[in-house]
Amino acid sequence: MLPAMPGAEAACYHQRMEVLSRQTYLDNAATTYPKPEAVYRAMDHFAREVGGSPGRSGHHRSLEAGREVLRARDAVARLFGIDDPSRIVFTKNATEALNLVIQGVLTSGGHAVITSLEHNSVWRPLEAMARAGTSSYSIVEGGPDGLLDPSLIEEALLPSTRLVVCTHASNVTGSLLPICDIAELCARRGIPLLVDAAQTAGRYVLDPVGTGIQYLAFTGHKELFGPQGTGGLYVAPGWEVEPLLYGGTGSRSESSLQPDFLPDRCESGTLNAMGLAGLRAGVGFVTATGVDEIRRHEGELFERLSSGLLSLRGVTMYGPPDWESRVGLVLFNIKGLTSSEVASRLDAAYGICVRSGLHCSPLAHRTIGTLENGAVRASFSYQNTGEDVDCLLDALSDICRSR
Ligand SMILES: Cc1ncc(COP(=O)(O)O)c(C=O)c1O
Numbered sequence: 001m002l003p004a005m006p007g008a009e010a011a012c013y014h015q016r017m018e019v020l021s022r023q024t025y026l027d028n029a030a031t032t033y034p035k036p037e038a039v040y041r042a043m044d045h046f047a048r049e050v051g052g053s054p055g056r057s058g059h060h061r062s063l064e065a066g067r068e069v070l071r072a073r074d075a076v077a078r079l080f081g082i083d084d085p086s087r088i089v090f091t092k093n094a095t096e097a098l099n100l101v102i103q104g105v106l107t108s109g110g111h112a113v114i115t116s117l118e119h120n121s122v123w124r125p126l127e128a129m130a131r132a133g134t135s136s137y138s139i140v141e142g143g144p145d146g147l148l149d150p151s152l153i154e155e156a157l158l159p160s161t162r163l164v165v166c167t168h169a170s171n172v173t174g175s176l177l178p179i180c181d182i183a184e185l186c187a188r189r190g191i192p193l194l195v196d197a198a199q200t201a202g203r204y205v206l207d208p209v210g211t212g213i214q215y216l217a218f219t220g221h222k223e224l225f226g227p228q229g230t231g232g233l234y235v236a237p238g239w240e241v242e243p244l245l246y247g248g249t250g251s252r253s254e255s256s257l258q259p260d261f262l263p264d265r266c267e268s269g270t271l272n273a274m275g276l277a278g279l280r281a282g283v284g285f286v287t288a289t290g291v292d293e294i295r296r297h298e299g300e301l302f303e304r305l306s307s308g309l310l311s312l313r314g315v316t317m318y319g320p321p322d323w324e325s326r327v328g329l330v331l332f333n334i335k336g337l338t339s340s341e342v343a344s345r346l347d348a349a350y351g352i353c354v355r356s357g358l359h360c361s362p363l364a365h366r367t368i369g370t371l372e373n374g375a376v377r378a379s380f381s382y383q384n385t386g387e388d389v390d391c392l393l394d395a396l397s398d399i400c401r402s403r
Pocket of ligand 1 (some may be wrong): 029030093095096119121132167169170171196198199219220230
């Protein structure tokens with residue numbers, strides 16, 4: 001029942017409800033919404049019917065919870081072409097996975113090389129460690145289109161370099177970075193490469209083994225369609241990672257020492273088993289749909305949006321123009337309006353969700369010259385349609401006209 005409202009207020013309320021019911025969600029680079037139905041069902045099933053703590057007690061609910069976690073690990077390993085699922089460590093997000101490697105590899109000092117397209121989840125831990133005097137790092141500059149010349153990474157390597165970190169795709173420009181070339185040059189120098197696959201896992205074929213990547217960080221809540229609070233790290237055989245957290249793992253409980261095997265070494269504390277049940281269903285959706293099909297669909301949406309934006313006066317788009325060099329997000333600004341004004345108007349008047357500002361990646365905005373105002377980002381998932389793109393284009397056309 002609605003509370004009694006005066007006429008004008010009720011009209012306003014109904015108008016707002018109508019906007020919300022036509023909502024167009026284009027903020028999938030932050031987190032995907034909606035999730036496939038199977039994801040909601042898997043979490044509901046876990047919460048109501050399973051409920052035990054994974055890998056802890058011996059009763060049937062705990063055993064089934066443990067099996068859910070194993071199934072999630074298997075599903076992620078299969079998607080990434082990894083034979084041994086125990087090389088996948090579950091974390092609560094990509095940030096934790098990136099910190100695990102950055103802090104673990106550089107605990108005893110050394111130098112790291114990163115790119116100017118990195119997210120704060122890479123830049124901030126390195127900056128904190130540099131300020132504490134533990135380690136140092138260099139930033140290799142990308143171009144104004146967000147692309148990167150891999151030879152610049154080679155030039156930045158020092159005898160003390162212990163780690164190279166590179167995002168697979170920028171969450172700001174959408175540009176794909178040359179991780180195959182970077183993996184090759186790192187291999188020649190025996191330096192491990194940490195790839196941040198937050199924006200590519202689930203929407204771009206990942207082959208960490210074939211590419212020769214030592215560490216691959218991913219998040220569960222973006223294009224893998226899992227819930228927030230899920231993510232993980234692939235650690236290549238022969239490479240170690242020091243834990244960020246020490247504690248109960250349900251294994252070797254008699255010892256005061258952290259287990260020396262993966263994934264237990266880096267999975268202290270009760271896992272988010274309900275979230276991982278959802279992640280498994282999300283990965284199942286990706287696998288059943290096919291990453292190639294997801295990429296094809298997002299490519300169509302990108303072409304539709306970018307050609308529409310080009311026809312609007314006063315719109316500037318950023319990032320590489322060709323689909324082959326990028327993933328499904330589009331960054332733009334409208335002359336005379338701040339990015340937050342555009343995003344607020346899209347939300348309030350048209351029910352369209354996008355993200356404005358700096359997207360937790362000030363380095364990337366500095367690289368493309370948008371650090372002061374930020375920019376508006378519209379980002380797709382497989383769940384979006386051409387109609388969503390047309391809604392955004394119609395709304396932007398209105399906004400451009402009424403500037
Ligand atoms: C490129 C990139 N790296 C890392 C992250 C951090 O992901 P999470 O919030 O899951 O830790 C994001 C999230 O937006 C991202 O886009």
